Amino acid sequence: MAKGVRIAGVWKVFPPNVVALKDISVEIRPGEFFVILGPSGSGKTTLLRIIAGLEIPTRGSVAIGDREVVNVEKGVFVEPRDRNVGMVFQNWALYPHMTAYDNIAFPLRLKRMPEEEIKKRVTEVAEALGIAELLDRKPGHMSGGQQQRVAVARALVKQPDVLLLDEPFSNLDARIRVTAREFVKELQKKLGITTILVTHDQADAFAVGDRIMVLRRGETQQIGVPEELYSSPANVFIANFIGDPPTNIYKLPTSHRLVKSLGIPQGVEEGYGELYIGIRPDEAAALKPGDEGHLEGRVVLVEYVGSRRYAKVDVGDGVSLKVLLECDANTGDPVRVRVQKVHVFAPSGERLATLTY
Amino acid sequence: MRRALRSGRPGLIGSPFKILVLNVVAWAVGVLWITPFIGIFMTSIRPFREVVLHGWWSPVPFTPTLKNYVDALFNPMFSLSRGIINSFIIAVPSTLIPVGIAALTAYGFARFSLPVKRYLFVTILFLMAVPQQMMIIPIFFLLKDLHLLNTYLGLILVHSSWGIPWITFFLKNYFSLLPVELEEAARVDGATDFQVFRKVVLPLALPGLISASVLQFAWVWNDFFFALMLIFDPDKMVVTQMLPRLKGQYQVDWGLLSSGSVIAMLAPLLIYALFNRYYMRGFRGWAMKG
Incomplete structure (x- = not known):
């Protein structure tokens, strides 16, 4: 069952005094495709990493479903491995020394699942993503689009509560990019998994997002459905940032x-x-x-x-x-x-x- | 970085004059470096008489023989083959132990934060600069008190602890080059810190680990000083200790000595040759593979 994500009053200050996130609060609904959109340096990736547990906020809390995974004030911190989130990194971060099969099987092997069960699950997810024939290849022998699918498969295979995507399209050629967007969007709707995607590209955001949050210098500018951002921008920044031509x-x-x-x-x-x-x-x-x-x-x-x-x-x-x-x-x-x-x-x-x- | 090198190259060897100078210097250094080795090799495959009368460089008369090698290996008094076996007994664990320990230490230094990390690391660098001769007396008494003098274990421990600082330094730099996203991906995938290290970091750092191992092995194999101070039972002596004993009591048999040297050189050379591919990659670093 899909779980929502509740972010409340999250601040992140990098020493000595770089404020990456200022009091971010947002409620992401179960099964929603939520996009965090912002120019570089807006803190969007930091927010995603805080949800994954790779970064600890300076203040505030994050809950996945009913469980708080981090709450600075109460001293709660759940390790990334215990959060049951799947993440796709910007450069996909596939393990270069493993085949696609071993990459996808990695999260399951860590859970000490029996090999035949692993095989079943890997084959299942590989078929769903159309990469069944790539399973014995290593990442070095795959195209960008194929690597991305393997990375998505690795994130999905453990059936996470939340799927996190960090700029998943930015390393793809313009043409593949359009197909990749459609593919991710369709997959998300089919699985009904709560998904949070980070991007600097408004076209990505508008193509896949149910709702979009715009960040600028660590501050929330506006949260809304795509039409809202376009037709009633909350401020000059949004009006300037969204829309092509500008x-x-x-x-x-x-x-x-x-x-x-x-x-x-x-x-x-x-x-x-x-x-x-x-x-x-x-x-x-x-x-x-x-x-x-x-x-x-x-x-x-x-x-x-x-x-x-x-x-x-x-x-x-x-x-x-x-x-x-x-x-x-x-x-x-x-x-x-x-x-x-x-x-x-x-x-x-x-x-x-x-x-x- | 490789591109930077390439773009720098035309300036370096652009003009014919520069090419000439570079070649002359390189060949001169090369010849200087290789000549003693050729001398030892020629002396080792000729009867001693021939070397004494004509010099090792003379092309005639040339009577190749393996007699020196046979004598050196199976000398009834000081068996070189026993020395080689002992050297292996010492060098293999003295390589594996410090590389294993230093890999853990180095990963800690590369990726984790602890209060006095910087100072600890500087201390390690400082310890690398301490000469062996300064440490040998305390080491000697330490081993004596532990009843480890004149044992394999004692020498292995000394070599291991001597290797840990520089291997830590070497591997820390190597680990820092690995893309951190892979480790983060593994953490999100469900790995504990140790699983990240074992299943992702170590396999990726293999070239670095091999480079460090090859260097440490060669260092331990070629060591004479520690062995001389800590091992005195002829049955336990390593190959570098056996060599000087080959020279005999009343007259120096250079043929025997040379063949012994060549034999002693073989093991590190073989190791270099065997792992050359990884070894070079270890120095270039993973980040530059593309």
């Missing part, structure tokens, strides 16, 4: 022409001299000069992404916006920009309002 963000005085022409209501800007304005490229369009819109501008650059075209439009006063190009304007042509959605943030970063037109 959101157009400008810090502008409230008296600025752009702020005026977007018609931001009095109530929102009250009390602030400056605001952050965030416009997603996919939520604004460059149209023919005669069309209805908010801003006048001139195309500086045209870019093709897949089937879509984006134009970088200079709207004057040192502001240029990347928006969807929905007319046949070329570099240098005048266009009219129509905005569908604007996120308005306070100078301190938190979101004040989202306006839809």
